[in-house]
Amino acid sequence: MADAARPARLENGRRDLTNIAIDCFARYGYKATSIARIAEAAGLTKGAIYYHFRDKEELLFAAVSDRLTQFERSVTAQILPPADAGRALREIARVCLDHATKSNHRRFIVTLMVEAIDTNARLAEQFRAMMHRFRGFLREIIELGQREGSFRGDVSASVAADVYAGAVMGAEIQYYQDPESFDLEGTVNTFLDQYVGWLQRDHPQRAERR
Amino acid sequence: MADAARPARLENGRRDLTNIAIDCFARYGYKATSIARIAEAAGLTKGAIYYHFRDKEELLFAAVSDRLTQFERSVTAQILPPADAGRALREIARVCLDHATKSNHRRFIVTLMVEAIDTNARLAEQFRAMMHRFRGFLREIIELGQREGSFRGDVSASVAADVYAGAVMGAEIQYYQDPESFDLEGTVNTFLDQYVGWLQRDHPQRAERR
Amino acid sequence: MADAARPARLENGRRDLTNIAIDCFARYGYKATSIARIAEAAGLTKGAIYYHFRDKEELLFAAVSDRLTQFERSVTAQILPPADAGRALREIARVCLDHATKSNHRRFIVTLMVEAIDTNARLAEQFRAMMHRFRGFLREIIELGQREGSFRGDVSASVAADVYAGAVMGAEIQYYQDPESFDLEGTVNTFLDQYVGWLQRDHPQRAERR
Amino acid sequence: MADAARPARLENGRRDLTNIAIDCFARYGYKATSIARIAEAAGLTKGAIYYHFRDKEELLFAAVSDRLTQFERSVTAQILPPADAGRALREIARVCLDHATKSNHRRFIVTLMVEAIDTNARLAEQFRAMMHRFRGFLREIIELGQREGSFRGDVSASVAADVYAGAVMGAEIQYYQDPESFDLEGTVNTFLDQYVGWLQRDHPQRAERR
DNA sequence: CATGAATGAGACTTCATTCAT
DNA sequence: CATGAATGAAGTCTCATTCAT
Numbered sequence: 001m002a003d004a005a006r007p008a009r010l011e012n013g014r015r016d017l018t019n020i021a022i023d024c025f026a027r028y029g030y031k032a033t034s035i036a037r038i039a040e041a042a043g044l045t046k047g048a049i050y051y052h053f054r055d056k057e058e059l060l061f062a063a064v065s066d067r068l069t070q071f072e073r074s075v076t077a078q079i080l081p082p083a084d085a086g087r088a089l090r091e092i093a094r095v096c097l098d099h100a101t102k103s104n105h106r107r108f109i110v111t112l113m114v115e116a117i118d119t120n121a122r123l124a125e126q127f128r129a130m131m132h133r134f135r136g137f138l139r140e141i142i143e144l145g146q147r148e149g150s151f152r153g154d155v156s157a158s159v160a161a162d163v164y165a166g167a168v169m170g171a172e173i174q175y176y177q178d179p180e181s182f183d184l185e186g187t188v189n190t191f192l193d194q195y196v197g198w199l200q201r202d203h204p205q206r207a208e209r210r
Numbered sequence: 211m212a213d214a215a216r217p218a219r220l221e222n223g224r225r226d227l228t229n230i231a232i233d234c235f236a237r238y239g240y241k242a243t244s245i246a247r248i249a250e251a252a253g254l255t256k257g258a259i260y261y262h263f264r265d266k267e268e269l270l271f272a273a274v275s276d277r278l279t280q281f282e283r284s285v286t287a288q289i290l291p292p293a294d295a296g297r298a299l300r301e302i303a304r305v306c307l308d309h310a311t312k313s314n315h316r317r318f319i320v321t322l323m324v325e326a327i328d329t330n331a332r333l334a335e336q337f338r339a340m341m342h343r344f345r346g347f348l349r350e351i352i353e354l355g356q357r358e359g360s361f362r363g364d365v366s367a368s369v370a371a372d373v374y375a376g377a378v379m380g381a382e383i384q385y386y387q388d389p390e391s392f393d394l395e396g397t398v399n400t401f402l403d404q405y406v407g408w409l410q411r412d413h414p415q416r417a418e419r420r
Numbered sequence: 421m422a423d424a425a426r427p428a429r430l431e432n433g434r435r436d437l438t439n440i441a442i443d444c445f446a447r448y449g450y451k452a453t454s455i456a457r458i459a460e461a462a463g464l465t466k467g468a469i470y471y472h473f474r475d476k477e478e479l480l481f482a483a484v485s486d487r488l489t490q491f492e493r494s495v496t497a498q499i500l501p502p503a504d505a506g507r508a509l510r511e512i513a514r515v516c517l518d519h520a521t522k523s524n525h526r527r528f529i530v531t532l533m534v535e536a537i538d539t540n541a542r543l544a545e546q547f548r549a550m551m552h553r554f555r556g557f558l559r560e561i562i563e564l565g566q567r568e569g570s571f572r573g574d575v576s577a578s579v580a581a582d583v584y585a586g587a588v589m590g591a592e593i594q595y596y597q598d599p600e601s602f603d604l605e606g607t608v609n610t611f612l613d614q615y616v617g618w619l620q621r622d623h624p625q626r627a628e629r630r
Numbered sequence: 631m632a633d634a635a636r637p638a639r640l641e642n643g644r645r646d647l648t649n650i651a652i653d654c655f656a657r658y659g660y661k662a663t664s665i666a667r668i669a670e671a672a673g674l675t676k677g678a679i680y681y682h683f684r685d686k687e688e689l690l691f692a693a694v695s696d697r698l699t700q701f702e703r704s705v706t707a708q709i710l711p712p713a714d715a716g717r718a719l720r721e722i723a724r725v726c727l728d729h730a731t732k733s734n735h736r737r738f739i740v741t742l743m744v745e746a747i748d749t750n751a752r753l754a755e756q757f758r759a760m761m762h763r764f765r766g767f768l769r770e771i772i773e774l775g776q777r778e779g780s781f782r783g784d785v786s787a788s789v790a791a792d793v794y795a796g797a798v799m800g801a802e803i804q805y806y807q808d809p810e811s812f813d814l815e816g817t818v819n820t821f822l823d824q825y826v827g828w829l830q831r832d833h834p835q836r837a838e839r840r
Numbered sequence: 841c842a843t844g845a846a847t848g849a850g851a852c853t854t855c856a857t858t859c860a861t
Numbered sequence: 862c863a864t865g866a867a868t869g870a871a872g873t874c875t876c877a878t879t880c881a882t
Contacts, residue, residue, distance in 0.1 A: 013862090028328075029325075029328055029329050031241050032329070034854080034855060034856080035855075035856065035857085036855080036856095044863075044864090045863070045864050045865070046855095046856085046857085046864090046865095047857095047858085047859085047862095047863060047864055047865075047866095048862070048863050048864075050856090050857070050858080051862060051863070052862095055856085055857090056855095056856065056857090107327075107328075110324070111324050111325060111327065111328070113383075113387070114320070114321050114324045114325070114383060114386070114387075115239075115321060115324070115325050117317075117321060117386055117387055118237075118238075118239055118317075118318075118321065119239050119242070124387070127387065128387055128388050131384065131387060131388070132388075155400070156396075156400075159393065159396050159397055159400045160400065162381065162384060162392070162393070162396075162397040162400075163377065163381070163397055163400055163401045163404070165380065165384065166376075166377055166378075166379075166380030166381040166382075166383070166384055166397060166401070167373065167376055167377040167380055167401070168376075168380065169376075169380040169383060169384075170375065170376030170377055170378065170379040170380030170381070170383070171372070171373070171376040171380070172376075173323075173324055173376070173379060173380070173383075174341065174372060174375065174376055174379075176324070176327050177323070177324075177327055177334070177337065177338055177341060178338050178341070178342075182372070183369065183372070186366075186369050186372075187369055187372040187373055187376060190365070190366075190369045190370065190372075190373050191373045191376070191377070194373070194404065194405065194408040195404065197408065198404040198407070198408065223844095223845080244871080244872060244873085245872075245873065245874085246871090246872080246873095254845095254846070254847090255846070255847055255848065256847095256848090256873085256874085257846065257847055257848065257849095257874090257875085257876085258845070258846050258847075260873090260874065260875075261844085261845065261846065261847095262845090265873090265874090266872095266873070266874090433841090448748075449745075449748055449749050451661050452749070454875080454876060454877080455876075455877065455878085456875095456876080456877095464842075464843090465842070465843050465844070466843090466844095466876095466877085466878085467841095467842060467843055467844075467845095467878095467879085467880085468841070468842050468843075470877090470878070470879080471841060471842070472841095475877085475878090476876095476877065476878090527747075527748075530744070531744050531745060531747065531748065533803075533807070534740070534741050534744045534745070534803060534806070534807075535659075535741060535744070535745050537737075537741060537806055537807055538657075538658075538659055538737075538741065539659050539662070544807070547807065548807055548808050551804065551807060551808070552808075575820070576816075576820075579813065579816050579817055579820045580820065582801065582804060582812070582813070582816075582817040582820075583797065583801070583817055583820055583821045583824070585800065585804065586796075586797055586798075586799075586800030586801040586802075586803070586804055586817060586821075587793065587796055587797040587800055587821070588796075588800065589796075589800040589803060589804075590795065590796030590797055590798065590799040590800030590801070590803070591792070591793070591796040591800075592796075593743075593744055593796070593799060593800070593803075594761065594792060594795065594796055594799075596744070596747050597743070597744075597747055597754070597757065597758055597761060598758050598761070598762075602792070603789065603792070606786075606789050606792075607789055607792040607793055607796060610785070610786075610789045610790065610792075610793050611793045611796070611797070614793070614824065614825065614828040615824065617828070618824040618827070618828065643865095643866080664850080664851060664852085665851080665852065665853085666850090666851085666852095674866095674867070674868090675867070675868055675869065676852085676853085676868095676869090677853095677854085677855085677867065677868055677869065677870095678866075678867050678868075680852090680853070680854075681865085681866060681867065681868095682866090685852090685853090686851095686852070686853090
């Protein structure tokens with residue numbers, strides 16, 4: 001199709017392809033992104049893709065793994081060392097919001113995470129694991145705060161982590177759904193105020209019921 | 211899902227079909243559910259489906275509308291009249307959890323809500339509107355609490371509603387992702403304690419130091 | 421679908437339907453006109469059409485027969501009695517042009533006449549017969565002219581009729597193809613001048629040098 | 631139609647396919663020719679057709695373009711240089727009759743040309759353009775005759791071209807409609823006698839009225 | 841007479857995937 | 862490594878037609 005001298009667009013095979021692929025996936029959705037589209041975006045033919053990846057699914061998997069790794073790195077990298085647990089929780093939320101608003105990749109990942117639940121077992125497992133690690137990371141921070149004494153000790157760090165993860169993700173989704181009018185930052189900040197306030201309140205004596 | 215004894219032929223045309231359809235969609239996902247599959251499940255031929263619905267998309271739309279209406283009804287019906295704002299918020303969450311755990315329809319709806327964002331403009335709009343109504347409903351309850359004096363007046367009822375909606379939805383998604391090991395009820399209850407506690411604290415009458 | 425009191429649109433079944441049908445056919449073409457479309461245009465349901473006509477094809481056949489009859493009537497009615505053969509030929513052309521430019525029915529008929537050739541044997545036969553009658557009619561006029569002595573006797577009236585029929589039809593088609601810029605009237609008039617001139621020239625009584 | 635020995639697999643992709651396709655179209659009509667039929671005739675699968683052509687329509691378009699080009703080539707090739715304008719007009723008619731009687735492709739083209747008018751805008755435009763070129767070609771020949779002095783100068787070369795094109799096409803259609811009994815050659819020859827005679831008659835003084 | 845529901849066959853089209861060169 | 866050509870299965874949709882009520 002391309003005659004004569006076409007500047008070879010790719011140099012390191014797989015890696016470049018996953019980047020291009022996730023771009024396409026993020027723009028059109030997984031199903032609606034045909035191999036042909038990715039191939040075209042990469043300046044290759046479909047056959048070439050199959051040299052690098054057994055499957056469309058494997059391509060997706062690789063692409064998602066890439067992004068996930070990047071995300072996890074950017075969370076842990078910027079947080080450590082978490083001198084102050086409260087501040088750390090705010091930092092993590094900031095990183096999430098950053099990702100959420102700066103490109104559509106994060107949005108695709110979240111979308112896919114939900115989609116994959118009943119669609120792609122292998123991917124679902126990967127996401128499950130990622131969320132598991134994420135919540136584990138949060139839990140550690142909360143436990144740290146508890147050990148430090150800045151966080152109350154009468155709450156399950158584990159459940160608290162779940163609440164946090166859910167609140168941030170739920171806010172994100174509302175934002176994706178309606179970016180024009182949903183105030184993502186305000187919502188998350190309000191949540192953080194309330195959440196961190198709750199964790200820091202030190203009334204072991206005052207039992208919460210139910 | 212199909213109630214009791216279905217007499218080989220459908221009687222309520224569209225209505226029955228949307229029920230059957232959403233069952234299939236919920237089990238296999240939208241894309242993976244072929245018209246043929248729905249037709250078979252309904253004991254009809256493909257053509258019959260197209261007699262009732264112009265499109266696969268319209269069938270989805272109708273099916274989703276049905277469910278949404280049902281959900282909204284079950285929320286408003288069981289809540290009104292909301293004598294006590296705090297209790298009302300807990301009730302709503304209970305209804306959501308109920309739907310979330312009793313059938314896969316709700317799960318499908320939530321999944322689809324995310325999927326549709328970049329996939330189906332008309333549906334996305336419907337979900338946007340539904341979420342809008344839902345948050346509006348929550349906001350009214352919160353404002354009621356504020357007027358009653360049981361909720362603090364120094365927070366934006368609107369943002370508070372967003373926080374609530376996000377936290378519940380985020381928890382649900384984590385549960386859908388990992389129903390075996392994610393403690394949905396615990397997470398939501400913990401959130402509610404903290405959230406309602408936050409709303410009830412600090413209102414004029416009740417002095418608070420620090 | 422139609423509730424309560426709908427003003428019965430049709431009174432004499434078949435006849436009304438053929439009129440409506442040919443309107444649709446002329447607008448969208450035969451294949452592209454579904455029974456549903458005709459039914460809707462008639463304010464009926466598909467089933468009702470099948471009460472009156474065995475087939476879509478029969479409906480077309482009946483509709484075409486109607487039009488053809490009308491056309492033939494309008495040709496013979498306005499021509500008779502053909503005092504002057506030359507003038508009669510001009511009259512006939514005028515009638516054709518009239519039909520050609522005043523509605524899209526004639527255009528549909530011509531289109532269909534060509535289409536039907538390899539598509540619909542029964543219809544093709546009907547058109548063949550119609551053209552046969554038309555050419556026969558022309559031939560008679562020419563023979564009349566020959567007997568009268570106003571037309572030359574050394575040409576086959578039959579072939580002359582064929583030439584005439586073809587020239588008019590060919591002009592029409594060019595016009596249908598490009599109504600904006602094809603000068604139908606001019607073309608046919610020029611043809612008639614030349615054709616009638618040819619028929620009138622050289623006949624025995626009327627000496628002609630060179 | 632496919633020349634000589636086709637080695638089980640096609641070699642010239644598109645070109646071969648257009649040939650096979652037009653064969654099918656000419657035999658069964660456009661609508662009645664399914665992609666499956668063409669694929670089978672080509673010894674390929676449906677998918678292969680879609681590799682080469684985006685659409686059934688594009689396949690038709692390509693096939694028609696091919697034929698049209700061939701026709702135009704065979705007209706211009708065999709005519710040039712038109713030493714004698716009168717003879718050239720007879721030659722062109724001969725080429726048309728040749729095409730008309732030797733294969734059903736020409737017949738299909740003419741049929742389609744009429745069908746396409748209200749059915750396929752792009753194709754209609756192509757036919758319009760072709761007819762435009764054809765009439766232009768004829769006009770030039772007539773003008774040549776006029777400059778040479780062998781044709782009378784008091785007629786519009788343009789309208790004369792239209793008359794010629796229509797008469798030949800109209801004769802053809804009558805022939806297609808009834809090949810057994812319609813005398814195509816006789817009709818066209820009679821027309822040519824009369825037409826060329828008319829053009830050659832040099833009476834500027836003898837005005838034709840209306 | 842007419843309707844509404846349903847059928848069934850077939851059409852077009854898409855796409856992941858394969859493979860010889 | 863890469864391409865171009867091809868496959869084959871599946872999917873969505875259309876439509877003439879039938880029939881019980």
